Amino acid sequence: MADNDTDGRGTDRMTDAELDDLREEIRSIDREIVELIAQRTYVAESIAAVKREEGIPTTDEQQEAAVMDRAGENAERFDVDSNLVKAVFRLLIELNKVEQRESR
Numbered sequence: 001m002a003d004n005d006t007d008g009r010g011t012d013r014m015t016d017a018e019l020d021d022l023r024e025e026i027r028s029i030d031r032e033i034v035e036l037i038a039q040r041t042y043v044a045e046s047i048a049a050v051k052r053e054e055g056i057p058t059t060d061e062q063q064e065a066a067v068m069d070r071a072g073e074n075a076e077r078f079d080v081d082s083n084l085v086k087a088v089f090r091l092l093i094e095l096n097k098v099e100q101r102e103s104r
């Protein structure tokens with residue numbers, strides 16, 4: 001990083017340490033996100049197993065709509081862009097459907 005410590009009070013080093021801490025926080029959150037995605041996938045696999053036993057189709061559009069509605073509501077609750085959060089959930093649903101189809 002460029003040395004922009006012009007006031008001589010060690011601001012640059014302090015900023016580096018703060019960035020390191022914040023990036024460590026992001027690293028930990030990223031790991032938790034992937035762990036939660038894996039957990040979601042495992043639960044969906046259990047749902048897929050029940051569907052297989054019962055001869056129910058993989059895709060449940062009503063359930064998907066409920067998941068998307070909840071994603072939008074939760075995004076608003078936490079003040080993040082609801083369209084972008086919904087796009088993430090669309091991908092999570094697709095991930096499960098691909099896995100469910102593969103295990104048939």
Ligand SMILES: C=C(O[C@@H]1C=C(C(=O)O)C=C[C@H]1O)C(=O)O
Pocket residue numbers: 044047058059060061063064067092093094096097
């Ligand atoms: C997990 C399910 O199967 C599919 C995947 C869904 C999801 O990932 O949220 C939702 C509906 C289904 O199309 C389910 O029926 O709940």
